[in-house]
Amino acid sequence: MAAPGASDKIRVGFIGLGGQGTGRLNEFLKHPDVEAVAVCDVDQKHVERAAGIVEKARGVKPEIFHDYRKLLERKDIDAVMVGTPDHWHALPTVQACQAGKDVFVEKPLCYSIGEGRAMANAAQKHSRVTQMGNHIHNDLPNYRRVVEMVQSGKLGKINRVYCAMASGEKSLGKPADTAPPPELDYDFWQGPAPKRPYNPNRSHFTYRYFWDYSSGYFIDFWCHYADVAYWALDLKAPKNVSAAGGRWLVDDNAETPDTLEVLYEYPELVLSWTLHPKGRPGYEHMGSCVIFEGTEATLVTNYNRNEIWAKGKLAPDFPRPEPSIPNSPGHIREFLDAVKSRKPTTCNIDYGYRLTKGGLLGVIAFRTGERIYWDDQKEKIIGKSKGHDLVSRKYRKPWKLS
Template identity: 35%
Template sequence: MTTLAATAGAASAFPKAFSIGNRQQKVIGVGLIGVNGMGWANLNSILKVSGVQCTALCDVDANVLAKRADELKSRGITPKLYAKHEDLLADPNVDAVIIATPDHWHCLQLVDACAAGKDVYVEKPLGNSIAECNAMVAAATKYGRVVQVGQWQRSQQHFRDAMDFVHSGKLGKIRLVKAWAYQGWMKSIPVKPDGPAPDGVDYTRWLGPAKQRPFNPNRFHFEFRWFWDYAGGLMTDWGVHMLDFALIGMNATTPRSIMATGGKFAFPDDAAETPDTLTTVYEFDDFTVQWEHANGIDGGPYRRNHGVAFIGNYGTLVVDRAGWEVIPEGQRMEAVPLRKSQDNGLDMHTANFIEVVRSGRLEALNAPITAGAHIANFSQMGNIAYRTGEKIYWDAKKQRFTSNAANKLLAADYRNGYRIPAV
């Protein structure tokens, strides 16, 4: 099985900058599994690439599936429709798939897709547990498939430029890296009663390997990410984006220890399970990485609601999706005014995926599965520290924590006859 250590190397480097060409090759048929939200955004982005067509859609919610099919039909696109991902994967007109289902389904669908000979663009976070991520890396390797993880900031030039500046040494010794997501638009999730699933929804299929429980609207569609059965809250939802660059900037891989504290401080009585307020500290040999998140607040560090700050002896570089700047420490260095983003990261990312599908040059992927697995596992470590209430330590040789309580959370708890694939 692929280990956390084995996935670490890709976290610290980018391939060469990517540019879109006009290569004339066969039309690539793309199928979308999970047609709501980010899946729909991914599909519309990938359809901007020349020589790509949507040949299939799949969703357990027939209502959303019909809605998206009608929207595509109005644009002259008529994909086949499926309720089960296995049927879509058997379609010979599907060359590549986008997986944008809730996190707890990613592993099963990606492994199935690789075994079926499909290339994959999978939403982040890659998996919902360390064991799942390792299984997915093993599947992509075994079947030789192209897998791009949806961490699209890796395709934005200004993030690359910011990392180059960090690596230049101009900030001096960096002792602390902060990464954060303060999301003011995320409000309280009111408690709602259980009830029947909406007509047209295959709820048993939606649950898949998760624990059997009555349908509740709070756990469905977008809100699934606030419940441990299906996802990891903001720690994995946004952490994989921002912490990814913390590691890239520091050329870092696996921490010595992790500790976390927080809770439901903003909305203690609402329906969500994951913490709305969290601070996580990752200890390395001579620096620390600190993660913060807060629902319902936009006033994050450096007046940004998300970002990464590299705090050096001479100055601090701050980067987010809008751009990057350097704030000097007194007179120790010159300021760098805000360098704004100039490109569309999602469009560059999906185009990069299609280019590699055509070329087969896995080294040209901007967010290969090894990088996606490493940062998903890194973020999962933060959640494991929070859920155990312990300062936890990773044993790289044994690929386990030194804590029994932490080790119990290495793998997602699969139910209903499902198993984490043994690849």
């Protein structure tokens, strides 16, 4: 299939149309060169809502699918958007690459490290353009200014980075297991994950608080906050990771922690992650933030603004470099342009995998209660560990990742 030309329409299929997927659908439809030709979801209400959005925006109703594999059989589709729950990111992405389609997939890139490696391999093998959806990386200029400042050397040598997520979780309650709603194909929704009784909290938005499908607030926001550290410092994989925490602040049937401390050792620096309602002590005014501690000054940033502290005081006049990193047209526009030009995006699957892998190693450390020592060349845990079984998940039959 030839890539669309600069003025050509891009025919996109949309897989996974819950809240996040529908939001992405609306963003794609803002671009006149997008033809939304197909929508897919295992929830009938979701897919009908999505089809209605497309018809209202474009005047043409897209083809409706409940099985993404049937959507991928359409030869005229150039690219897909994968907006499914985390445990469903890998299969559609790998199979879309195999079908010759470019892929925009939501963050976090993957449920497991093994899945991320398979996704990166598939994109490379089939020469696909990819983008991990991460609007903070692309859409907001502040992170670019932070990267410039860190890389300028003006902060001195950085040997400590703090990431703080002010979580503010609320109780999900403890609803009883029940029959799934008739519009939802719950067995398909579970997919490669273990088969469980249906519970209202285990599906749709709150799926992320259950280990079968995701890793909670931590992995969700790791991809936003650790992103700027990975970008600015060109971080690769950590040498070792340890973690402690629990679900202590709320009383419900969810599983992932609402309080968490994760400590990473990288070559020449330590990075720590705090998940707590107040964020990082001493920097509560910044809310969720990232702190680069250098020998000359400290930079604190959230999504939209950053500040520099020197000699224990706020230093608004601290010298800054001239802006040098071009602003992005946005993560969706950047992806669409790359589909036409065949140039890599700035948050492609290779980068998304490297970033997400770091978060997933923290998840393994927390779930095992062990310090995890990691050999990144072999992509294996060093020594005896309960974590070996968490690097790749065993898929429920008949699903296979190949």
